[in-house]
Amino acid sequence: MYKKKEAIRGLNGCLSYVALLNQQLYGLFEYYLKNGVMEIGLALNPKMVGKGLGRDFVKQGILFGLKEFNYQKDYVYLTVNENNKPAIRLYEKVGFELIEKKNNELMMQIDLKHNKMKR
Secondary structure (H helix, E strand, C coil): CCCCCCCEECHHHHHEEEEECCCEEEEEEEEEEEEEEEEEEEEEEEHHHHCCHHHHHHHHHHHHHHHCCCCCCCCCEEEEECCCCCHHHHHHCCCCCEEEEECCCCEEEEECCCCCCCC
């Protein structure tokens, strides 16, 4: 699904990759490596929302990051606005769990050892 090109350096030093599906913009993934721990940011193309593609998009983006950065730790993190209920439901379906709430931001993590993510 993903075809690797050059990463774009984004805000706070993240590495950003555009994801294509059938030569169309599928979404964007950002990877932050802070003290050896991976945090992801992502955005799905609004034209792709509601088509049942979100779960695979998130999983494939995580797997890409694991491989691209040779990531060996057991957890990956993300932060989402507490009002973004559709995204929160999607992340929970993938296996993310809430670990911290700060202001209106939720920090979530996925346990790669106990999830069905194959490295």
